[in-house]
Amino acid sequence: MTEFGLSPIQATARDDAVLKALAGFVMREALGPGQRLPTERILAERLKVSRNTVREALTRWEGLGLVERRQGSGTYLKGVVSLDMLHMPLTLAGGNDFTSLMQTLEIRRALEAEAAALCAIRADQAEIAEIARKLDIMEQAFHTRAGMSAEEDWEFHQSIYRSSGNPLFEQIIAAMHELFHRFWEHPLGVRDFGHASFPYHRTIYERIAAHDPEGARAEALKLIATVEDDLKRGAAKLELSGQK
Amino acid sequence: MTEFGLSPIQATARDDAVLKALAGFVMREALGPGQRLPTERILAERLKVSRNTVREALTRWEGLGLVERRQGSGTYLKGVVSLDMLHMPLTLAGGNDFTSLMQTLEIRRALEAEAAALCAIRADQAEIAEIARKLDIMEQAFHTRAGMSAEEDWEFHQSIYRSSGNPLFEQIIAAMHELFHRFWEHPLGVRDFGHASFPYHRTIYERIAAHDPEGARAEALKLIATVEDDLKRGAAKLELSGQK
DNA sequence: ATGCAGAAATTGGTTGGACCATTGAGCCAT
DNA sequence: ATGGCTCAATGGTCCAACCAATTTCTGCAT
Known part of the structure; x- marks a missing residue:
């Protein structure tokens, strides 16, 4: 496993910080759709946060469709990630009629x-x-x-x-x-x-x-x-x- | 605290099931924006899942803007929730240009x-x-x-x-x-x-x-x-x- | 009684460690 | 080569604590 350019996080609002750090990492490494990103355990270790926190952060990205998790395999990028992203979650009521x-x-x-x-x-x-x-x-x-x-x-x-x-x-x-x-x-x-x-x-x-x-x-x-x-x-x- | 009409969950895909159950609960109780929903601990107990799983599920809803969490206070509805919702998370790469x-x-x-x-x-x-x-x-x-x-x-x-x-x-x-x-x-x-x-x-x-x-x-x-x-x-x- | 400060309970946020389920790669016998 | 097996890696779930912010309660001074 190579050396990831990731450094620890500090204060509260951990998961946001995790996502910021991860976005920065993705940009630095120029990762694109389809590519795998570090395992949750490695991220937790490198960022000095617990794995649960990493998971909550990734859950956010998964919900935004930025990332796809495959049990036993890894977490893969699904879209382009950058530090200055704007999210516009739309939830439309009604549905199946x-x-x-x-x-x-x-x-x-x-x-x-x-x-x-x-x-x-x-x-x-x-x-x-x-x-x-x-x-x-x-x-x-x-x-x-x-x-x-x-x-x-x-x-x-x-x-x-x-x-x-x-x-x-x-x-x-x-x-x-x-x-x-x-x-x-x-x-x-x-x-x-x-x-x-x-x-x-x-x-x-x-x-x-x-x-x-x-x-x-x-x-x-x-x-x-x-x-x-x-x-x-x-x-x-x-x-x-x-x-x- | 009233009796919640929530029953245990069964198989994998827990957090999705949690959200389904929660959505059903919100509809049955006719909860609207601003109202507080049960504690994470209570949800975990009633649904027979771990609190972590409940948290991941709520994190999803939070990401969609359906819910707002306030530490020390509770989790509050921010929008209308129903079982048949269509989620459409849009991401603008490089938002401010x-x-x-x-x-x-x-x-x-x-x-x-x-x-x-x-x-x-x-x-x-x-x-x-x-x-x-x-x-x-x-x-x-x-x-x-x-x-x-x-x-x-x-x-x-x-x-x-x-x-x-x-x-x-x-x-x-x-x-x-x-x-x-x-x-x-x-x-x-x-x-x-x-x-x-x-x-x-x-x-x-x-x-x-x-x-x-x-x-x-x-x-x-x-x-x-x-x-x-x-x-x-x-x-x-x-x-x-x-x-x- | 009233008002307010401090204590206690409540609640979301984080941690660390454990185990399960799925996947994928390597190995082995055929 | 091929097919099946084993096994390590990885995400998914669980538990039991503790931390931090908030709310509620308590009790004392007024």
Whole structure:
């Protein structure tokens, strides 16, 4: 194990100090997403605080999505960490009913369209190629597995958000995506979900590749519209079958 | 101390289970902001988990701004808690620079335009009247106080979000607004900030009152564009004066 | 009785040490 | 090579204290 450039902490407000020290360490070592950071035991020893304090600090970062813990393996960076970060935790009440889903879709419509337009403006050749790659993977999965391509679908969209030049798009939409997953994992019997949206993935890509922001925005809006339709169909079915 | 309706927890993923149980407890007891919740020691005893686990769970909620801890006093609710909450922690890397501000503005542009459009579709007469009232107040404040109408300006926008039929708009934009305030409270020497955007408030209102969603969207976009220009001017000034 | 200072109880914050559960790497027999 | 096994490393949980800030109670002086 190498020598970590970490020095002890002093007064109260330990866990904040721990996070500050850790952020500094991450910056000095130029650690990025995916990389492992020191074990809790080592951090506790180097910073001269108890392991519990280190754990509370890391729990904070985990809650902010900055870090991921894997038991038996280690703690890994999930995002970019810097000393001067601003946190904006949003908690939205409501969640699992049809209305809430439609409301999040309205937000997503706004963001998805804007992200696609920005991407069409800003994406360079490498980024466009990456999007094309994700699109190919998705289309291939769609055909071989008869429409079960949710994971690949999501990765395609993510590649667009990443190329929008604004990381907030991915952060916000990712949170909503999680909500959607939780919702139609087991309930809601719309099997062909997403089929209708399939063709628009390619049209979005084409508008982005052509650096046509308004075209990309329009295609993104069409895609979301099909999802909304699917959702309404699913809700209607639930209504009929008498469920709540 | 009353009898808490809390039952033991079972398997792994303790802290999540703790939060679920706590959320259920808060709902059953109909606890609201400002009220104190049970001691960590009591929670640990009732839920049959260690106090450490309770603390990690509460640390999560504290990070989300749902709860506030006061040493020697207790843990108090800060927001509304329910079982089906969606958490959306956003992190702005390097929070106080020009880039971060522009990024939040891009998000706001997307949401503001969509909210204005939805409002034009859905707002009823009473809501339109309320928006008109806020607009009058704002314009009057603008003229009497020579442009210092930030508070009234914000209330005008809020009234639009509220009439969009989707509470998420207000929640998300409000979080960003708070962030903005913290930023240009003292730094950034653009005095005439917001002057350029003034006329568009009335045009937005007129398009909403006319139930013209695309018109409202277009005017909202113009307004945000003026804010972006102001921001760029401010950044250019900082650049000139040699600050970082 | 009243008011206030000091003691005591309450409560979140921290510590250190122990053990469990999962992971991953190295080893060994096949 | 391959498959299974062992074992060390690592995060997850627990316990039992003690510290620090706050609140509440107590009792004395007025």
